Every structure is written in structure tokens, then in C-alpha cells.
Amino acid sequence: MVKEIQFQVTPEQAVDSVFLSSRIKNDLGIKTDDFTFQWKKRSIDARKAAIKINCTFDVFIGEPLPVFDAEFNPGNVSESPEVAIVGAGPAGIYAALRCLELGLKPVVFERGKDVRSRRRDLAKLNKEMIVNPESNYCFGEGGAGTYSDGKLYTRSKKRGDVLRALKWFVHFGAEYDILVDAHPHIGTNKLPHIIVAMREEIIKWGGEVHFETRVTDFILENGSVTGVELNYKEQRHFENVILATGHSARDVFELLHQKGIAIEAKPFALGVRIEHTQDVIDTIQYHGRKNDEFLPPSSYSLVTQVDGRGVYSFCMCPGGIIAPCATAEGEVVTNGWSPSKRNNPYSNSGIVVAVYPEDFENSKDPFVCLDFQKEIEQKCWEAAGKTQRVPAQRMEDFVNEKQSKDFPRSSYQPGIVSVDLHTVLPPFIAKRLQQAFKDFGRKMNGYLTNDAVLHAPESRTSSPVQVPRNPETLEHVSVAGLYPCAEGAGYAGGIISAAIDGMKCADAIAAKYAGLKNN
Structure with a gap:
């Protein structure tokens, strides 16, 4: 039998498992000691001087705690249709992980360095004031969130499956508490290890991750994207490209505009x-x-x-x-x-x-807010x-x-x-x-x-530019196969909402393939 219970306790009582067990037993009227419990939600009520902790528990009577299920089910995609993912921030990484579940091969291009190599460039920035335009707090594996806090809460619960996105973080090494706390937070010191584990999973199942590889052009034909050109002049063919470049990739906005791919100024x-x-x-x-x-x-x-x-x-x-x-x-x-x-x-x-x-x-002018910034x-x-x-x-x-x-x-x-x-x-x-x-x-x-x-x-609160997309297909309004995604395109505002939008773009591509098969 599983029951849910809610009550308030003092901060001292909230860390006392013996007290919590007794309180749960008494409040639910449990007649046996054969029960276990785990936190479901935890928040602080500090509106009054007598500060309280709001507690929600799942209580398992006569049965053990359930085994944690991350709801992550990858498969080998080494021979599957390829999807280009431009950017290895939370949107790009989660899009790639979702591709593993959907039978699509993610090929991730990240202009910056891997998460550990970024540290040397950040040290130079902090100590010597040297800015590396390709490797900094915004560019590099994990994106801006990796070395700028790692807060995991989103104001909007309508963006998608927040709990599933959080579970994936736990699966790759985050503390279980992020599933419980009202304002979950991993921390800049712990995020790099999690990001590395995610990257290794992408590669393990047949995906690709390329660092210090910048997309310098989009190859278009008859209103569709057909590939990308990379900074070492190599061209690769892709029928689907997820654009997850983050809010600071100004050169990408300029490239889109030069190519006649619509962009708009955004608040x-x-x-x-x-x-x-x-x-x-x-x-x-x-x-x-x-x-x-x-x-x-x-x-x-x-x-x-x-x-x-x-x-x-x-x-x-x-x-x-x-x-x-x-x-x-x-x-x-x-x-x-x-x-x-x-x-x-x-x-x-x-x-x-x-x-x-x-x-x-x-x-x-699509650049009016960017120019002001x-x-x-x-x-x-x-x-x-x-x-x-x-x-x-x-x-x-x-x-x-x-x-x-x-x-x-x-x-x-x-x-x-x-x-x-x-x-x-x-x-x-x-x-x-x-x-x-x-x-x-x-x-x-x-x-x-x-x-x-x-x-x-x-000044980098969000992107000052939006890349318009079809709300149904999530493709760019005028370029088939191009999927503007997350913060850089104006559709997310933080790690979790960006991750969810990356997953949604992968879902949209899979749905397109499914539609083609059915036809």
C-alpha cells in the first residue's frame, strides 16, 4: 500500500528521520513498523518568524521503497538517420539523449571546448582578463549553465515534462534531492561530472560529439536545409538540424540573416x-x-x-x-x-x-535589441x-x-x-x-x-533575438528541416526549459520520420 502525507515541521525536525518516522506513523494511524517513506516535495515557509518546512512524503506500507526509474531508454543508433545538433548546452545534450531513445543518431557540433578544458580558459578570463571567444562562460560543453550556477527550476510547468528532465540529471549523477526540493540546484562544482557522463552515453550508443567545431554555414536547397559547413570547411549532409546555440551566439544570428532565414527582435x-x-x-x-x-x-x-x-x-x-x-x-x-x-x-x-x-x-530591425545589448x-x-x-x-x-x-x-x-x-x-x-x-x-x-x-x-538574461518556428512542427517558418531551439531561438529560459525544448525538437523530427513511413 502506498500513501501520500503532507505536514509542516521545524527545520530541526525535518532532518530527524526518527522524528519523521514517528510523525508519519501517528498521522496515518499505521499499526505496524513495516513501512518505509521517502521525500516527495520539500520547501521552506519563512513567512513568519517560526520558520517551517513543508513536507510531502510517499509512504510504503508493507512494501520496500521503489527502485529509482529515470525513464531513460536508449538504443544503438550508429546506423540510424542522422540529426545535426548545433550546440552542446542543455538543449543540445538533451536533444541528443532523446534521439538515442527515438532511434535517431545525434551528431553534436560544439564551437567550444569540452567541459574540463573550459576551466583553463575560465581561469585566464578571471585572472588574466583574457577572453577566448570560443571558450568562456557561455560557449563550451554544457553551455552557459555548466559554469554559471546550475539552477534547475522553471517558472513555467507548461513547457513539458519537468520531472522527467530532472530524473535524467539524477540518472547521470545528480543528487536525488533535486527531485524533492522546490528550487533544485546542482552547483557549478558538480555539473561538469554530470555533463561528461551524458556525453559518454551519447557516444556509447552511437552518437557523435565534436568540440571546437563551429557551424559556419547552412546549406539550403529549395527551402530546406540539406547540410552544414564547419569551420574547417568540411560540409556534412543532414536533412534535419536542431539549432541550439544559446543566447550569446551572435554570429549565428548574423549568419541566419545573411542567408535570408527570418529572425526577429525579441524583448x-x-x-x-x-x-x-x-x-x-x-x-x-x-x-x-x-x-x-x-x-x-x-x-x-x-x-x-x-x-x-x-x-x-x-x-x-x-x-x-x-x-x-x-x-x-x-x-x-x-x-x-x-x-x-x-x-x-x-x-x-x-x-x-x-x-x-x-x-x-x-x-x-531584427538586431535592434541585440545592438542595444x-x-x-x-x-x-x-x-x-x-x-x-x-x-x-x-x-x-x-x-x-x-x-x-x-x-x-x-x-x-x-x-x-x-x-x-x-x-x-x-x-x-x-x-x-x-x-x-x-x-x-x-x-x-x-x-x-x-x-x-x-x-x-x-545583460545576457535571455536572447534579444527570436528565430521564428512553426508551433506545430517546430521547424523554422520558412526553412524545412531547421529546428530553432531553446534559449538562443527564444523558446526557453533556463537549464530545464532548454532541456525540455531540446527533447521536444527531437520528438518533432521523429514524428516527421514516422509520418513519412506511414505515407
Whole structure:
């Protein structure tokens, strides 16, 4: 017999298996000791000073715990029809894994290096401020998520099978807890091992993975894709190409436009990345409790409307670090990440303002938002001395339009430079951020403090370009066999939603093959 039970406990009780067993037995009225239980869902209720843990358990009476089933069933595809997958981020990897189940051979082309080799380029970026345009925090095996936090939650449950996507992560080495926690997180230190295991599985079953291999052209014939050209001038024939290049592959957008393949400007968001100490955030969120062994480092989610425009927190990283995420010389970009334990002393989050094509005169230009993004990143690069140091300002100083004389600290390794951020952010961004910080200070008493430091810019929140596709077939609206996918094409917003979209594109290709066979 299997039963589900829900109740609240204190943080201390939530880690006490003896207490939980007794509570479950009493609440369900179980007359025997022959039962087992496992977590199904876990979340924190910190709305009141008496913090509680919301618990949901599956209870197995008179039977053992079930064997974990990842719902992953690959087969050998070495002689199967080939599918080109451009990009080895979460969308590309999950598309490839799904192909193994569907009897399709994935051939993955990744412009960057394998996940372990990327580390050397990231070290150069952090320590020597040298940007490798092909291997950085955005490009390389695993994509941007591998070395920029690994948060696995998505706001939308309508995108697809979230649980299945999470189960695949567990199958390849993630902790079972990601299936339980309301805001699952793997951590930048653990993700590389999982990504390697996924790649090895793709190769084991007959797929291909090629690193430092950039797609430089799409070969088209009669309105269909027939292959790709690679950076070493080799051409390979494919009838189906999944375009999973991520939100920062600007050269791909330019290539599509040059080829006459339709792209569109898309709304995105831009602002700053703010850093507090984790103690400050814990004190606010946990009603004075900090450094509590029974509570994880706290997070926050903030949103407000300023002059009819949304301003909100983005990619909040408890116990995290701010990282340099430029993909080319002549620009600076910030993002945040956390290790699995989230045990760094700082907390950071993007605070961003929505940006729309209609904000600009040439709103129909497909590059209008991308050009704006580039402009801000270049202005910040110039203002901070034309290196990977970033412009920075204390929070209250920014609100009061006063340049900061000094700083308490920053986790941003290349370094920060005092700049009045009103000189690098346009007024429609800066003024809204000013008001938003006041609003957030009222929502979280202590949030608005001059001990918090703003780093600019937070600009790679999502793709500023959309690659339009048919909502039924998922193919490009004018190019058969080309499947715009995930964040880079404007159809996802994070690791899990990108992974699910990769799976959906693989499903669409398999459905097309099935239709051809039936005809």
C-alpha cells in the first residue's frame, strides 16, 4: 500500500528521520513498523518568524521503497538517420539523449571546448582578463549553465515534462534531492561530472560529439536545409538540424540573416548584478536567524512595476560568486553562480528592467535589441578601463546619484571600478532601477543598504533575438528541416526549459520520420 502525507515541521525536525518516522506513523494511524517513506516535495515557509518546512512524503506500507526509474531508454543508433545538433548546452545534450531513445543518431557540433578544458580558459578570463571567444562562460560543453550556477527550476510547468528532465540529471549523477526540493540546484562544482557522463552515453550508443567545431554555414536547397559547413570547411549532409546555440551566439544570428532565414527582435531584460553578504539576506529572510545549520542559505525573488515596466530579480545565487561572462573582447558582462553547498559569504542577483523592440525607433530591425545589448556592454567596458573589470557603485550611492568612493568587497575576481552607473545605463533603465531599489527596500527591510554593491551590466538574461518556428512542427517558418531551439531561438529560459525544448525538437523530427513511413 502506498500513501501520500503532507505536514509542516521545524527545520530541526525535518532532518530527524526518527522524528519523521514517528510523525508519519501517528498521522496515518499505521499499526505496524513495516513501512518505509521517502521525500516527495520539500520547501521552506519563512513567512513568519517560526520558520517551517513543508513536507510531502510517499509512504510504503508493507512494501520496500521503489527502485529509482529515470525513464531513460536508449538504443544503438550508429546506423540510424542522422540529426545535426548545433550546440552542446542543455538543449543540445538533451536533444541528443532523446534521439538515442527515438532511434535517431545525434551528431553534436560544439564551437567550444569540452567541459574540463573550459576551466583553463575560465581561469585566464578571471585572472588574466583574457577572453577566448570560443571558450568562456557561455560557449563550451554544457553551455552557459555548466559554469554559471546550475539552477534547475522553471517558472513555467507548461513547457513539458519537468520531472522527467530532472530524473535524467539524477540518472547521470545528480543528487536525488533535486527531485524533492522546490528550487533544485546542482552547483557549478558538480555539473561538469554530470555533463561528461551524458556525453559518454551519447557516444556509447552511437552518437557523435565534436568540440571546437563551429557551424559556419547552412546549406539550403529549395527551402530546406540539406547540410552544414564547419569551420574547417568540411560540409556534412543532414536533412534535419536542431539549432541550439544559446543566447550569446551572435554570429549565428548574423549568419541566419545573411542567408535570408527570418529572425526577429525579441524583448529581453537588462540591468545590474547586486551583491550583498549572505548574512544580510539570511537575516532578512529568516527573521534574524543566520548561519543556521538547519536552514540553507536563503534566496529571494523580487518584482515591482515602475512606470508601467517590470523590474525584477533574475538568477538569484545564494552563497554565490559574480563571474565575468563576456564572449568577445571589447565588452563586459556579469552573471552569477553558486557551488553545490552555496557556502560562499556573498549573495548575488541580477536586478533587471524589461526591454522591448518598441523602445527604439527602428523597432522592426531584427538586431535592434541585440545592438542595444552590445552598446551597453561596450560602454561598461570602456568606463571600467577597457579590461574585464566592471563598473560598480554602492546601492544607496546609485539611488542618490553619487559616485562611490570605496567598496566593502566584491566576489567579482577581475575587479571593479567606481563608476556612476547613470553614465553607462540609459535613463529608462537607471531611473526604474532607482525606484525599484526603494520598493525592494520596503519589501525586505535591510535590502536597501550602501553595503550592497551593484555590478554592471547584467545583460545576457535571455536572447534579444527570436528565430521564428512553426508551433506545430517546430521547424523554422520558412526553412524545412531547421529546428530553432531553446534559449538562443527564444523558446526557453533556463537549464530545464532548454532541456525540455531540446527533447521536444527531437520528438518533432521523429514524428516527421514516422509520418513519412506511414505515407
